[in-house]
Structures are given as C-alpha cells and as structure tokens.
Amino acid sequence: MKQYINQGSNDTRSGFGDGLTELGRTNPNVVALCADLIGSLKMQDFIDENPERFFQIGIAEANMMGIAAGLTIGGKIPFTGTFANFSTGRVYDQIRQSIAYSGKNVKICASHAGITLGEDGATHQILEDIGMMKMLPGMTVINTCDYNQTKAATLAIADFEGPVYLRFGRPKVANFTTPELGFEIGKGILLNPGNDVTIVATGHLVWEALQAAEELEANGISAEVINIHTIKPLDEEIILNSVKKTGCLVSAEEHNYLGGLGETISGLLGLKLPTPMEMVATQDTFGESGTPAQLMTKYGLDKSAIIQKVHQVIKRK
C-alpha cells in the first residue's frame, strides 16, 4: 500500500483562493467575480492585489454569469465564485445559453459543494450539481480532493480554453496529494495499485477511499485506488484498464448517485466492459443540518461505507 501523509488539514476552497492569488500575479487576463461571498471563497488576497480585476456583483448570480460571459469578449478569463448551489441550479439557464452554448471561456468556481457544507442545511448543500453541469455540451467538470489539488486545478483551468465547472468544499480535510502526482485535466490519477477491486473516488471521498484501502489491505483485500478529478471528460482508459485487472468497481463521491461520477462510470462500463459495480453516493435525497462528519456518516459517504460496498461488489464477481 502506497502511503499518503496528511501534510496538514486545510480546506479545498483555500486551495482555490491561493491558486487565484497566484493567477493574479502570473496571468493579467484573469479576472474574478463574486456574488457577496468573498470570505467564503477565499478571494480577498486576489482582490487586495488586483482591485481593478475584481467585480463584486452583489447577490445576483444570474447577472454574474452573464457579466462573466461578456468579460470574455476582449480576452478576459473570468473566474466566478459563489457556493455550488448558487453556481449551478440557480443559474442553469444563464450558464447554458450565455456560457456553454456560446462557448465562453468562463471558469465557474463553486465552493461549499456537497453535504459537508454542514450546519446551513439542505437549502445550501447541493448534491445535484455534477449532474447538471456534466449534461451541458462542452462543459468540463472537475471535483478536487484536497487543498493541493484544488490549487493545481485552479491554475490549470486558466490555461484551458473553454467553460469549466470547478467544484470544491468548505471543511478542512486531509491535504495529501503531492506535486509528483501532477494535475492534468481529463487524466485520472492512480493512487494505489491493487488487484481485487477498483475504487474510483472524487472530491472529499478520495481520502476516505485511501483509508478504506488501508483497512482492506489489513484484511487481505488488495484495492486499486483511482482519483478521478475530472468527471467530464472522463479518463475512460484508466478505469477500463483497472477493471480488466480487478473485475469489479466501487465509485465514491459526495453527490447523488443519479447524475454523478458513479453514473458516468456505470455508463462507461455498461457500454464498453460490463463489470459488477457499487456506488457510494447519496440516495436521491436532500441533505440536512449537522457537522460534516456526522453527515458523511449518516448519508453513507465515509470509509466504512466504501469498505461495505467493496465486500458487496467482490461477492458479485
């Protein structure tokens, strides 16, 4: 088992904020927009250093998406910042028409995704956003797993031409990825080689998957762990090559099983290589108030849920 060390827990949104700050210094075309959530999105450093390149839109997300689309005309690279809920469902049609269909180079950066937003409850949590965004033709969808990866993704999408949905979270989580793992849009990362089962995880569930793999190994089960940070376009090759070896797969994500990473993978396997598969995801439900840890346990989004699904899927081989 490859060892991954928590280099110090941090929130993924700080990875975004620090990435944006770096972009402010290195890429004069990058501009940032926010809908009254500067602190939550960790955008203050960028604003302090580049006040003329920041646009406070106020609580008006639809207008923010339109303005972002317009800013691309003239060569700007707009990064919008608000919660994932208000970045997607609230403004789906604005993204669809003014950004995606119009092919605009807008980076929709969405914090507080999933259930780990916690105490604010279901009005602010969103478990449907990956589905909405991946359905849009031409939209790239990325869900990062820790601080380092989120910062790397923020830098990478500035150099990528086209609309991107970048999804990250609120709580402090283990920061364990290293520069050597790299970050390439559309390229999965093999975190741990194994032979008995493939675990494909995205976002906050990646650390849980590594913990699960460690425990499984202690019980004689060799789990291959793959991090899919780019849900669309999907790195099909890394998944197909893995299940050819292991013969079964468990997906893990902080999202509804409908529309998420698991659904994307099940579509791939169903079409190209039918393979027993189980999903760790929410079961077509809204969230609720609670601490992130309580919610992850209650909604079956943690290490033990992954282990349970691994045992189930291995029996189906």
Place this chain on the structure above:
Amino acid sequence: MPAQGLLLKENLIMSDISALENISTQVRRDILRMVHKVNSGHPGGSLGCVEYFVSLFFNTMDIKVPFDMNGENEDLFFLSNGHISPVFYSVLARKGYFPVEELNTFRLIDSRLQGHPTTHEGLPGIRVASGSLGQGLSVAIGAAQSKKLNNDPKTVFVLMGDGELQEGQNWEALMYAAAKGVDNIIATVDLNGKQIDGTTDDVLHMGDVAEKFKAFGWDVLTLKEGNNVEKIIATLATAKSKLGRQKPIVILMETEMGNGVDFMMHTHAWHGKAPNDEQLENALAQNIETLGDY
C-alpha cells in the same frame, strides 16, 4: 427606385437618410422572405426594429468587417431579444459580414442562421447566443467592463424587448450597471407594447418604465418615433454625448410592431407568424426592392 438602390449598394453614403431608408426597405423584404420561406420566425418585432438596426450598423456604430469576436477598438452590439433574428441576420449580411445569399438558409437544417442567434455555428457578427430572454444586458455590461479594463474607448450597444423586462435578471443588471458606473453602454428598449399573449399592459403591466429606469440610476432618453431613421440617429447621437459620465444610458424607443407592412401593424398577431404566399406578395408590394433581393 431599384436602379438608385443598386447604385447605393456600391457606394453607400451613410449620412444620407434616404440611403438608410432604402436599406431599411430592403431589410424589410429580406425579413418577409426569410420567414415566409420556412413558414416560421418572428416578423412583427423584426419589422419594428428595422430602422434602429440600420441606423446603428450603417451610421452610428464604428465597427469592423470582417468579424472579430473580441471586437477590440470597435463598437459592439448585443441582441437580447433573440427572436427578432431575421432583422439582425439581414442587417449583418447587408453590412457584409456574410453573403446575403445565406439568408436563404434561415431556420433550415445545417444552417448558421439558427432560429435564434448563436455563436455555436460560427455566424460572423454574433457574440453571444440569445433567445432565452433577459440575459443580453448582463452580457453587454460584462463586455463593457472588459473594454474598460482594456482601455478601449469604444461603446457597447444592446437591444432588449419590452416584454423581456419581465425577466428578473434585467433588474439585477440595471442595479449593477448604475452602482458600478458602467458609462460606456447604450441600452435600447424596444417599446412596442406587445408580447406573445397580447399587449404588455394586459399580460403584465410594467407601470412607468422610464421612472423605473430612472429609479435604478440610469440616464433615460425617450424616442417617440422609433421607426424614423432621422430621429433614431439623432437620439443615438444624444446618447453618445452622454457617455463617460458615470451613468449607464438607456433609450426607450417606441416602435410599431410590423412596421412597413400595413396588415402587420397595430396588432400582436404577427409576433411569431409568417405570411402566406398571398400575404407575402401584398407585403412585398409595399416594400419595393432597393438593393437587390438575395
């Protein structure tokens, strides 16, 4: 008349009002023939805005042909109420952005001239898709702010429908543009008083539109004769003289839906309906060919 028009095609003198009126007549013919051919599209609102489009594209705006998406150091135009695509397409073609013959493909399979304007098929002259209403003003404001960042002194123009003001996003955009002093934009609202289900007063009375814009911090100009080329040009010139004063500018332009075709005027019946063969013949007889049909 046709001979003079054909001469104009080669040597347009755009300050000449009669030349602009000749173009307008041809654009009306283009609109009628486009929607008739595919028996679909929106002639009413298109005809109502012919003089505005012709004045903008052939007189007021400083624009470059061929098309460049970023539009640096040129004026930009955005159409928010995308359903009046026929007038937009005709004027773009007549201006030289694409061959006028392509107007023949309006709404047909594999065409760049989609029912509603889009960048997706690469049609020169279009900078954003529109059709789902209420989004164009935000995009235009973004483009205006991009120009400011680029120290580009040119102006952004945007046209909206009046029924479209019922969409809430417009009011987010109005509040924002005033708060941020976006003063390199000239918006125009096509006040034809009609929408699909009837008059705007009947469908959802909007009260005093001018007072609403003023209350939102906009500099408001009213144009009572929105189908009069001379008056449109004069109002656009007044609007331009108010640029750079920390206030966004709007022209409330009263137009007659279906203008130039007697049986299409004073009714909302032709919002989204094409003329039949006989009606087309009647309508074209009222608008004699000036620049040559496509």
